[in-house]
Amino acid sequence: MDLSEKAELAIQGDKEAFMDLIQAVQKSLFVIARSIVKNDEDCADALQETIAKAFTNVHTxxxxxxxxxxxxxxxxxxxxxxxxxxxxxxxxxxDLRKTSYKGEYEQIELFEVIDDLNEELQTMVTLFYIEDLSVKEISKVLEVSEGTVKSRLFRARKQLSELLLGKGEDKYELS
Known part of the structure; x- marks a missing residue:
């Protein structure tokens, strides 16, 4: 049974289906909350409130x-x-973020570079590259236009490129 079928059951009041949905998305929710609120207590509060509100309003x-x-x-x-x-x-x-995703040193370096972006771009990069949401999905989640998502991703890529390769280097030419 896929998420959409479980969501239909949850909408109809099936508590087990709702719990299955939460288990399916819990890792993503943790990583997103952690990237926004930055500490364990606030992350736990955000997750708890999110789950409570989702359970109460799943029928909507x-x-x-x-x-x-x-x-x-x-x-x-x-x-x-x-x-x-x-x-x-x-x-x-x-160390907390790297437990959520496989890969040791590459992930640590990636998150260090992402941390150098402003919060708006950090969220965008996390949702697109780490959580693998589409531009359309990010647009709905953040309540901005798809064009805004694309332009922010472009800015984030440019900044990440400069952070990784340094300013002034020709990033697209192969040696």
């Missing part, structure tokens, strides 16, 4: 195929609420 989900996008939007709103409330920033420990 119009398109079961978009369950993951829908719950990520709830999570981002919760994270933003926590940030507004706390008005603080914490560095993300790399």
């Amino acid at each position: 989900l119009k398109e079961p195929a978009y369950f993951k996008t829908w719950i990520i939007r709830i999570l981002i709103n919760e994270c933003n609420r926590i940030i507004r409330k706390n008005k603080r920033v914490y560095p993300i420990p790399y």
